[in-house]
Amino acid sequence: MSAGAPLLAVEDLATHFFTRMGVVKAVDGVSLAVRSGEVLGLVGESGSGKSVTGFSILGLVDPPGRIVAGRILFEGEDLARLPEERLRRLRGERIAMIFQDPMMTLNPVLRIETQMVEAIRAHHPEVSHAEARARSRDVLGQVGIASAEERLAAYPHQFSGGMRQRVAIAIALLNRPSLLIADEPTTALDVTIQAQILYEVQKLCRESRTALIWITHDLAVVSGLADTVAVMYAGRVVEEGPVDGVLDRPLHPYTSGLIGSVPSRNRRGEPLRQIPGMTPSPLRLPSGCSFRSRCPRADERCLAMPELAALEAGRLVRCVHPLRAEAQ
Amino acid sequence: MTVLIIRRLMQSAVVLLAMSVLVFLGVFAIGNPVDILISPQADQAEIARATAALGLDKPLWEQYFVFLRNALHGDLGRSFVFNEPALRLIVERLPATLELAFAAMLVAIVLGLPLGLFVGLKPDSPLARLVAAGSILGFSLPTFWVGIMLILVFAVELHLLPSTGRGATVNVLGLDLSFLTWDGIKHLLLPAINLSLSRIALVIRLAAAGTREVVHMDYIKFARAKGLASSRIVLVHVLRNILIPIVTVLGLEIGAVIAFSVVTETIFAWPGIGQLIIKSITVLDRPVIVAYLMLTVLLVITINLLVDILYSVLDPRVRLAEARA
Amino acid sequence: MSALTDETAGIDAETPFRRLAADFFASKLAAAGLAVFAAILVVALLAPWISPQNPYDLASLDLMDGRLPPGSASADGLVYWLGTDDQGRDMMSAIFYGLRTSLGVGALSSIAALLLGGALGLVAAYVGGRVETLIMRVVDLQLSLPAILVALILVALLGHGVLKIILALVVVQWAYYARTIRASALVERRKEYIEAARCLALSDARIVLHHILPNCLPPVIVVATVQVAHAIALEATLSFLGIGLPITEPSLGLLIANGFEYMMSGKYWISFFPGVALLIAIVSINLVGDRLRDVLNPRLQK
Secondary structure, X not given: OOOOOOOEXXXXXXXXXXXXXXXXXXXXEEEEEEOOOOEEEXXXXXOOOHHHHHHXXXXXXXXXXXXXXXXXXXOOEEHHHOOHHHHHHHEOOOEEEXXXXXXXXXXXXXXXXXXXXXXXXXXXXXXXXXXXXXXXHHHHHHOOOOOHXXXXXXXXXXXXXXXXXXXXXXXXXOOOOOEEEEEOOOOOOOHHHHHHHHHHHHXXXXXXXXXXXXXXXOHHHHHHHOOEEEEEEOOEEEEEEEHHHHHHOOOXXXXXXXXXXXXXXXXXXXXXXXXXXXXXXXXXXXXXXXXXXXXXXXXXXHHOOOOXXXXXXXXXXXXXXXXXXXXX | XXXXXXXXXXXXXXXXXXXXXXXXXXXXXXXXXXXXXXXXXXOHHHHHHHHHHOXXXXXXXXXXXXXHHHHHOOOOOEOOOOOOEHHHHHHHHHHHHHHHHHHHHHHHHHHXXXXXXXXXXXXXXXXXXXXXXXXXXXXXXOHHHHHHHHHHHHHHHOXXXXXXXXOOOXXXXXXXXXXXXXXHHHHHHHHHHHHHHHHHHHHHHHHHHHHHHXXXXXXXXXXXXXXXXXXXXXXXXXXXXXXXXXXXXXXXXXXXXXXXXXXXXXXXXXXXXXXXXXXXXXXXXXXXXXXXXXXXXXXXXXXXXXXXXXXHHHOHHHHHHHHHO | OHHHHHHHHHHHHOOHHHHHHHHHHOOHHHHHHHXXXXXXXXXXXXXXXXXOOOOOOHHHOOHHHXXXXXXXXXXXXXXXXXXXOOOOOEHHHHHHHHHHHHHHHHHHHHHXXXXXXXXXXXXXXXXXXXXXXXHHHXXXXXXXXXXXXXXXXXXXXXXXXXXXXXXXXXXXHHHHHHHHHHHXXXXXXXXXXXXXXXXXXXXXXXXXXXXXXXXXXXXHHHHHHHHHHHHHHHHHHHHHHOOOOOXXXXXXXXXXXXXXXXXXXXXXXXXXXXXXXXXXXXXHHHHHHHHHHHHHOOOOOO
16 A cells, blocks of 8 residues: 555535435535555445546536535545546546446447547547557457457447446556546446456556546445445445455444345345335435434434544544444 | 348339329329320310320220330320420429539538537527527428518518529539539529528437437446547537438438429529429429429439438448348 | 325326426417417407408409508508508408418318328227238328428319318328327227226227227327428418419418519518418417427426
């Protein structure tokens, strides 16, 4: 782990969507940090705001949503306050992103070559088409696509889902960004392909010292891949810390419930454990701690919004009744 | 692919045949065919001779086959008014109409595509709302009224452009084309704009709807995540995706534009087949009417077929799906 | 508990029609369009009673009053608000009567086309099989030809006359109605309540008329408004070209044609005002139809 200032530091980010039905507070208090070369796993269920967090970092939140508060410090600049043109220059060059559904990520009417070369020349117009093409071919090879030369001339629909995701990863890494945000990139793929892609991305990021934020709902993925993990619930980060610590010894009741409900941890025949209740609708978040309606440890103190506080070295928790070193 | 073409060709042939029967019945069976095919100025002896020569004393179905055989040989009768073979009259005037039709389509695309893109990208801006409201107007305005207004404003009041006729032409490969001369363009401009107006509304609608849909797609977001300039995203990523449906619809519309040129040609006295058919209907020059109807239907069917083929060529997904099948 | 009953009480009070009306009038433009169209309808219906002059009573015309600009007065004090044409007809009266003819022909042909196309569409959807294929082939065929071409063919073959023009307009339009109704009916036919009705051994006619038909109405209404506007425009175009309604039943198209030749000499009002009247009629109908389409489109409803 490298010491010093983090590559990316998000402080109290809030991104709200102003819809006709009300204000959807998709992200309402997210703080996290990634060091260069590090892997951060951003974990949460659907609707917890993890994807929106990813989009917010790159400034890709579409109206009616926008960032309403917080800072996104990257290489010394606050991305939340940068003008669009500055952000554009960072995208695909210093920070890259890959999306969840590989079937829709690539433009169906343009060749792979076109979509790769333009990613290079958008930031380096001085590079010739031939050079850009050569680099694209090399990177395709790096992500494990055989016969890259023919693949360049092909169209996206001639590829399977897994291959398309590899192409997306290749595009993301073309300009050697220092940060890659991966928004559930393997959720839509077969389990075997998932493992391959996971391995590829891990290897590539390690080799190029690219920091990685891996957004997922799958704790198993995080445990094998990440150095640090941040757990999100209803738009807020509720726990953050080194992956082994958080998974072995969770401090937030939600994290504990999440770990406990993973099916593989149950013995055969035992009923699956669930967190009682349902995630609150983002339109009607309860005041105070948003988990209190489902938390067995909740009391009146939970009516006030708890801060994300450092309980021990390197462990942040947003709870007034954090779990201590208790038996699970 | 070839199966598709053959099937469509057969369908087209059926349509043409049906048209010919319809036209034949309308012309030969209803009313006195003698009056129809022979000039009203003929005397008794001529009528008798022509009746025998045209085989009008034969049974109806036999006459139909004679008609059909003649038609396939390019003989669709002689015009009463001009005393020339009807088909030749039409073919002579066809280039003028085609020139006008293509100019109109060009105007519709050049004006409609950027406007539609803009409306699709910024649907809430005041200009977009104006364009959307304006497209209802463009859709509603009868072509002939717009033509009249164009003449009123540009020719009568402002004296900027001529109001009638076709300009000087240049002969290219046997065809007389007027858009190659400045005078020709001046004469072409108003009629082309007039004819294009109803299609502009269509192009705007298509482009706006297509853009609205495409803009929310993941691949556009990914393009932004790559850091591409917005101009490139719009002009390459968005445009290529909306062009395919627009081109196909417009292709199908060419037939309608050619048919609709009857109005514009009448108002602007443009010497095309549209002007000819209106005059012919008014003076009941039936051979010309028959020739026009058969030819135009043939044209429309051919264009529809070509567009179908073009569509499968343009869309790489369709092309490859067919190849695999 | 009380919150629950409050919610359901609210839903009961709002019928589908009221919701539709509320959605429709949410657009001020559409509301304006409806108001304008209603005004035009009233004018057209009451034309013989509200026109200052009967433009087709030759006795009341004075040739000396021909080609007067708007606002001028006749010898006996009648003000020609919109000017006169070459025969001395008051343009305003001519326009009122012309609206009557244009709207009448448009509406009549549309209704007839709706009945014809609707019947064929329902038959095609309900009976299916070869009957359906045959009907839809004819529909597709006709729809692949431009409307004006079909109209030209019919006019060329049938000749002139009010009934013949109406017939031509009906033939042009029926295919749209047939296709729309068949599509809706097909969707309805597959729904469960039709199966239930069949099980109850209701007669086919009853099923079609009482169950399928009402549910087909929304898209038909949208198509109908657009078609009426089209019919009016098409009739005006044909009349303008001289191959439409005869001079004895002058529609707005004919009025515009009459005034065309006078435009070059600056007497614009003979063509211009009938044109504006036609425009207002068509645009208002299209505004209403456009809004109806947005409001009735199930996909757009949240």
